[in-house]
Amino acid sequence: MNDVAAQRSVSLLYNPRLRGLFWQAGLILIVGFLSYEAVLNAATNMRARGIPTDFSFWDRVASFDINQTLIAYSSSSPYSQAFLVGLLNTLLVAAIGVVVATVLGFFIGIARLSKNFVVSKLASIYVEVLRNTPLLLQLLFIYNAVLKPLPNPRDSISFGAGIYLNNRGLVVPDPQFAPGAGFVLIAAVLGIVASFAFKAYAKKRQFESGEILPVARVSAALILLPPVLVYLLAGQPISFDTPVLRGFNFVGGMRVLPEFVALVVGLSIYTAAFIAEIVRAGILSVSHGQTEAAQSLGLSRAQTLKLVVVPQALRVIVPPLTNQFLALTKNSSLAVFIGYPDLVQVFAGTVLNQTGAAVQVIAITMAVYLVISLITAMIMNVYNRRMALVER
């Protein structure tokens, strides 16, 4: 009864729920009003300036060329095809960049922890210089000051094995796939599956009997041998078309655009510096007691690393590492500065300029990057749940 009386006596003005509702209603009203005004203004402004407001441009002929296309594309293709070309080019740069940056980053991160004075100092100079200068500057430097002044095709720098570098890009041998090549791929996939199966079996065996099977050697054999065997059996269906210098340019082979080379190299070395710091922090986060305990159990140095340090370090490394992958993907949009035909350059650049459909084009571009971010975040959450420390 007292409670009821107390509640009655407090004015409605001080009811926290009511006040909360009031503020939220206010916020929703303000946001709603602003968006309404923005949409209204946009509609008037776009009509006044003759800017299209629908997506009818999507199927119209693009009538511009793109100098790197992973799928069939010509200037008579529709804008939707140009969008796909740009998207695939972005994904290609991002995929290669992520792999190179991770490998380089792990290497440098570990090198920074080395007791070796020269190795660790050089690694930290690398990290400090690359982290403290803008990525755009690095890209422009690689593109304008390193790749542009390279000699012309006739005086190409040769790396052997049919790989040449000149001011028109990187020329590499082009793999040619004869009909039997599919079997080699299937054999490779089967080999990888088999190696996983063997690993699981070895783990089960170890739990049951304590016997340790040579997983690394067997896996290597399982992954490498079947494709090679099938390759030989199928009559060597994969050959390489090596580039040959004829006249002023190379004939045959595959030409990689200098813009592509600059972008991949720039993104990789820049992101590697950040990954190196993440790896270093991750390894340092495993307390020394863990290593000592592992050693006192009689584990070898390699076993300590593999079974004790790395699994615990990965728990710290992986979340920021994914952020770096996302950052690299988003940074690949800097392609627009050096003219590599990625999504932003093709779609938010050329297509926007040609159609004038600013709102639609930018909305689509942003949506693509948001979807990439969301998918990565989802995969990350699943991984995190699996890796998270299981507590009481």
Place this chain on the structure above:
Amino acid sequence: MSLYLRHDEAPLLPPPARVGGALGWLREHIFSGWVSGPLALAFIALIVWILPDLVRFFVLDAIWTADDGAACRVQGTGACWAFVDRKLDFFRYGSYPGTEHWRVDLTLMIGTVLSARLLWPDGQKSRGGLLAFLFGIPLFIFLMIPGPAAVMREPGIELAILAGGVALAALLEFTKLRTLWVGIFFFFIFPVIAVYLLKGSAFLGLVQVDTNLWGGIFLSLLVATVGIVFSLPAGVLLALGRRSELPAVRFFSILYIEFVRGVPFITVLFMANTMLPLFVPDNWSPDRLMRPIVGFALFAAAYMAEEVRGGLQAIPKGQSEGAMALGLSYWQRMRLIILPQALTLVIPGIVNIFISLFKDTTLVAIVGIFDFLRAIDAARIDPVWSGPTVSPTVYAFAAAFYFLFCFGMSRYSQMMEERLNAGRRR
């Protein structure tokens, strides 16, 4: 029993490998293993191979003074510093008219002294720190931006700016003005002064300078400062919104933060440049420079919000509950109890965001703003100077500038981290 006793002396073990002296140090730190030893040798070989070439290119064979690119085009010459020297004013101010440069210098001087006071709250406690604050910082920014050449040109006004900087520092120091007031001055009054000084106003008798003419280092610093000044309060509000108990507030905050963080900065710039003018009434038509700055500030706020949220999460719930028990309202709780703790906790992280934001200012070039890097890239292709050595020279110059700035900030953040951890260190 006696079987188990040892009768003769155990054999002497060989002495351990040298640990002291130069040889021992070499063995320990350079030739330490089968992987790192050869690796170190390879790196040393690389340094020996590259370093002399670098020194020769940037110092020994460099051209320090020249009137045009002819001297730099001679085969075998090194870096073309003469070019940087000639273009230095363009790199600093863009196309800002030469007779009005002092306005930029004055703005920078005020801003630097104020931010130095904010970032270095008790640096003045020692005698050396006091001297550095009173004279070192004004002199440093003076030498960096107008430079000695400007004093030659207009000795009166430039020296007056230097004196003004020292006077402002002395004023801040000897009136013992509280940091809060300095902050209010920097965040609210300084921007107004800066806008009037830089744009000009008939009332003050200053010539109008169109924003088209702004550029160079000054513009990079301006964009970065506006972004930082705006993003800090906006980021705090967004972070509080994300942790709010009101679902609508939380929803809008999360929506904003995740949206901005999920898209590349370039698309935000495109959006600000092409869509912002569409969203406002026709007669507003935001200034050409205003649009990317707005985009930059909105972008920065989302990243700042996540950093601040990290700090808020690190504060134990008991702090908030204790404040509630004392009868403090939500805003009092935040202002007096939670934010002071949370913000000091994340100062290093905030400085790291400043570093990445400062690097991101280079991207505003995409919408035609002449920031420092764009000015460098535009000057690089000047036909009078064009030559093979010009590009490496200017890029090296730009790299040195950004490195100095960012490395300085990261050192500062490490110093703050040390200081903030002082209570937790054992």
